[in-house]
Structures are given as structure tokens and as C-alpha cells.
Amino acid sequence: MAQKYSVSKPSWVPEEKDEKFACSVMGGIEGIKDTTVGNINPAIQSGKLRPKRRMVLTEDEYVEGVANGDRMTLSRAITLIESNSPRHFKKAQRVLQRLLPRTGKALRIGITGVPGAGKSTMIEALGNMLCDEGHRVAILTVDPTSSVTKGSILGDKTRMGTLSRRPEAFIRPSPAGGTLGGVARKSRETMLMCEAAGYDIILIETVGVGQSETTVRSMVDFFMLVVLTGAGDELQGIKKGIMELADAIVVNKADGDNLTKAKVARGEFERMIEYIRPATPGWPTHAYLASAIEKTGLKELWEVMQAFEQMTKKSGVFQKRRDGQLLDWMHSMIDEHLHNLFLEDPVIKGRMPEVKEAVLGGTISPTQAVAELIHMFDVQRAAARQDDLFHPREDKGGGR
Template identity: 85%
Template sequence: MAKYTTSKPSWVPDEPNEKFACSVMGGIEGIKDTTVGNINPNLLSGKTKPKRRLVLSEDDYVNGVLKGDRMTLSRAITLIESNNSKHFAKAQRVLQRLLPHTGKALRIGITGVPGAGKSTIIEAFGNMLCDAGHRVAVLSVDPTSSVTKGSILGDKTRMGTLSRRQEAFIRPSPAGGTLGGVARKSRETMLMCEAAGYDIILIETVGVGQSETTVRSMVDFFMLVVLTGAGDDLQGIKKGIMELADAIVINKADGDNLLKAKVARAEYERMIEYIRPATEGWPTHAYMCSAYTKYGIPELWKVIQAFKEMTTESGVFNKRRNRQLLEWMYSMIDEHLHSLFFDDPVITGRMPEVKDAVLNGIISPTQAVKELVNMFDVDMAARRQVDIFHPEAEVKS
């Protein structure tokens, strides 16, 4: 029987009170399908039956996603995001079967400093697109604490109306310390949403400045949301993120802030003159909008449509998509080789001794690397990997 524990937050009274129904569930050991999270002990004992199937087959995932079932899509993304090795093979086979149904959506990246209003813009923009007959998927990446390793995942709170629409799907994911604030499995998640029939994919990033190249490498149109008071021209040019943007959007252009927004737009237009366009043949410009009053939101969509039309005709759109696929492959090679190396039992056994030698000045870091690489048997490590396209090769729990 799996272990099951609960605890109450400090602000919950000890005596029973219907107004305080909050409790914290501990992790459960021994659960065969960890993709479904914590399980009620009554389900484990068989006293009650679950409202939904706890374990889905490959066919269940594939058919559910293709039908646009949001519950199945959510569980498929959870399977993709899982770091459990026994889920990797199954997730990749599901993704492989869905791959022919992907690639038809317009991918838009939205970044900016915290507080710029990215989530508010996305809600206004998403609602407008849904009203126009589009299906919108929002992949919002939430900061991960370097101390607790946890994330709040509260972006749906800022998108109250959009999250309730049947035409929209919002999926918050933890950044997990990944460069650029993009979850490691964001590309696979994006493909899942495309297979489910969403034709507009909005990716909201943490907004950490010059490390947003990861987002640029997976979207078609990249939007930088800024506020008024950008500083002088030189300070603006120093912001490397501007070199990646297809559009710079000054948000909160309403009320008393409208005049400041106009000044900021003029400043950004002057800065752009010194920066090479992010997309070949497409001139980057600054625009104003207000997510609160919806001012400028329809015009922004027209800009994006014009971008797609122009880049499609020139061939830049397809070239970028092809380049992104290759960059994705190269990054996965790096990640795979990294895992092979550090998961190798010979390396893990030797690593403590080598680290001590480096820290004590016995050998240099360069010598340590050479020694570890020389003892790494890549052929042996590769043979320990399973064939992801054959179910019988999947690691058994």
C-alpha cells in the first residue's frame, strides 16, 4: 500500500471548520502512473472509482488530442513534461504519431520585463482572436524559485475571461531554470496544441532580458512589450532583446499615460534605426496599445497578419521554420549527450574524486575534463538507451 500523508497550513485552525478546507498532500510512493499526480487513498483501496481513467494508452492520448479534448491534451502535455525516464519513450511515440498534424499554426512569442502587462495583453488579444473564429493556445512560462524549486503558475488568474472560453487553452509551465525562461519541453507542448487544432499559439515568457533567444528560436513572430520611460537612445540600443523583436509594443497607452506612451514610441523608433531588423525584409516598428481599453489591439493583429503574408511570399517564413527545426535537433543532441555523460555509472563513480582533486589544486579543470572524457565509453552508454519507437523497449516501472 502506498504511503499517503496530509498536513494543514499554519493559518488553518486545528478544530474542524467548513470555511477552511485547505490541506497539503504529501507525495505518494508506489504509484504506478505518476502522470496523474496524487491519488486519493480510497481509490487505492478500491472503495471508490475514479471519474476518469488513471492510465491512458498511446491511442487514448493520440485520439483525444486530435479530437481537441482539453483534458486529454493537458494530460499529454504532463506526459511530455515529465522528467521520469519511464514516461519519455511513451511521450515521444505519442508525439511522433501527432507530428503529421502539426505546423499549421501561427506561433507568436511575447516577452517583456515583469509588470509590462504581457498577461493582460494576451487576454485582450486572445479574446479578440476567439471572437474572430480562431482557436488560441497560450503557453505561459512561470518563474521557478531557485530556493524551493517551485512555481506559482498563476497566469490563469490574470486571464480570467480567456481561460473560461472553449476556444482557448491556457497552459502554465515552470521555467525550471531554463535559459530564456522557456520550459525544456515547450516545443513539444506547442506541437501538441497544434495537433489539437489550435491555429494561434501565444508563448509568454518570464521576461528576463538578454537570454530570450530561446523563444526567438521557436516562434514566427516575436513581440517585445515595454513601458514608458525607456531611457536614452544608447541605453535602449544596449538592450540586446531589441535585436530579436519583430515589433515593439508600448503598453498601458491610456489615460494620463497616453502622452508618455507617444514619447516612448518616438524614442524607440529612433533606436530601431541603429538595429538590424530581426527578420529579413521586415522593418521593425514601435506600436502603442492598451490592454485595458483594447486600444491598438486590432491594429497589432493586422501587423502580424501583414508579417506572415510578406514573409510567406518571400520564403523567409519557411526558411525560419526549417532553421528552427535544425536548431531544435542540435539542442537535443547537446542535451542527450549531456545526459549520457552525467548518467554514466563510471563517470558518477569517478566524479567525486576528480572534483576533490580540482578543488585541492592537484589537477586543473582542463585536465579533469580530459580524464573524465577519456574514461567515458559512449558506445556502452548508448546501448543502455531504449528504442523509443518500440513499446516493448520501454523502461518498466
């Protein structure tokens, strides 16, 4: 078995490649897993191979690295947050707690739209423009998780080749699935980590389908809907509840032969907006034209976002929205935590198979089954099993 990685050229290397082509195939090592969260390659564990970096970071190293803006440490801290291990959950919460005073200073922008609307291409063009103006930009893309394989493609970064090479930008694709809060908790905490690392603009791209739009709306300050021409008439547009969440509607791909159609679509969306309550009190939602390919309309969009920030901060709506988001986050975590406490209770776990069989057999109704299980649930017993998340004594790998 090979003791080190083997690197070879992929079969699709272009004949005339230049310095911008930087792809290779890594053979890997049998048995290696995610080293960030502690599953160590046997060769490294036996001492035959020396790792190029620390395999497990302490809590202090995470905090110091993120605070100093180190992108490698930030990536590993986000991996720690995304881990479903209870041990890693505790360590991640302590790291986040120590970094919390450094958060809250960035402008948070959510971007959604149907698949194929050009969200990723627009984000790259917008991100490059913001980096040119001296900003540090973090891009968080939320990928859908398969209900069959439980995996995610995480491929949005491939559409941001230029932006991903810029030191002022940080791009992180994340899966929507998982336990202990899923996209709601993990995306929020990833966003806070990026703010603690010094990024002053956070762009969050949704998967474009399902409930993720509502979730992302509850995390950001400004929410932008990217649409295409031919989206339907006024009535069809009003029926789309997503328009009620948008602070701006952007008709993308307004270039070439499509420019005339885009202008017509913009007029249609402006008429639709007249029948919808504004997503943010005091801020009128409007439709705009943009082309991510030709990079037109991007400066206008950024000026709109800056005007939005100034107006909402002056009126108090900005801080009121953030306060509401924090409380909503707390309430959702209470629901999630109680749900986990209930299902992980040993008495409930022992009784659950019989109750399920009785429900499926028609012996008792689902309502009666829930009442019986809740009657058996002991809150004090569940509370006794809980450890203090912010007390590191039992976490040997994360001492302070």
C-alpha cells in the first residue's frame, strides 16, 4: 500500500494548457478519512508518515487562527461546526462563543433564484467587483443533500474559478442536510465564523428550491431574487411566495439578443411588485437588469445594497431585524434540542418500537401514541444526561 499521495494528470487536460489550469488527480491512501475531525491515516498514526500540518487543533488554536484571518484554520473550524459528532459539537460551540465578540459587523446578503438563473456566475462577478473595491468577501453556498445517499455535490465553487483564487475572497460550499439544526444552525454559525475572520461582506447562495429560501431570509439583512426572462405573467409572479421575501429582483442575463426581453421582464416584475407588501418596512422593492457575463448592472446593485443598509440602520429596522433573527434562532434551537433530548432518551428509545408497531397495526392512534410517549418522558432524567457545552474538562482535544 502506498505511503504517500500519488498525483497524476487527469485524462481531460487541454492540449494548450496555461498557468491558470491547476487540476490534478490525487490517488489518496486506503483508509484515510476526514483528518480535520480526528480520523487519522494509519500510516501517520503509526509514525511511518509525518503529517504536513496539525491533524487536530486545540480550542485556542482554532480561536487564534480564525481571529487572525487564516483561511486554512477558518476552513477547519467550519468543518468542525458541520460535524455531526456530539464531541465536535461541544468544541465548536465553545470556539464560536469565544469568537462571538468579533461578529456582527458584516453586511449579510442572501441570493436566491431558480436553478439555471445564473446565481453562481453573478456572485463571482459581484464578488470580484467588491474585492476590487477593497472588501473582503465570504461566499457560502448551500447545496441540497440527497435523501437517498445523504451526500451533496458541493460543486458551486467550480463556477467561481477567478474569485476562488483571490486572497480577499473565501468560498465555502456546505450541505443542507445533517442533524443538530441542519442548514439553519450550521449556515448561521459558518456565517459568524467568517465575520470573526474579518470578512465584511457575506454572500449566501441558496439551493434555489424548497424551504431554504425562507431559512436564508431569516439569516441575512438584504435578500435578492435572481430571475430570468419568460418567468410568467403578473398573476403567476404574484403566486410565487418567494417574491414577498425579496428586497430586490434582478433580471439576469440581460445581454445580447436577450436584452430586449429582459427589459420587458423587468417591467412585468415592477407591475407585480405593486401588489405585494415590501419585504422590509420602509424599503420599496424594485426590479433591476444585470448581466454577470458582461458585468453590467453590478455597480447599480451594490449601490442599492448600500442605500438599503444606510436607510434601514437609520430607521432602526436593520437592528430590529437582526434582534428578531437571533431570537428566532434561539427558539429553533430550543425546538431542535428538545427534539433530540426526547428521541435520545433511553426509556423512549426502548418503548418506541412497540408504539410504532401499535400505530401501524391500528391498535392506537398517532395522537394516543404521542400522549403515551410524552407521559413516559422524564425531563429531569433527560436533563441529568446533559453536559455543560462550555465546560471543556471532558474534551481532551480542546483544552483552553
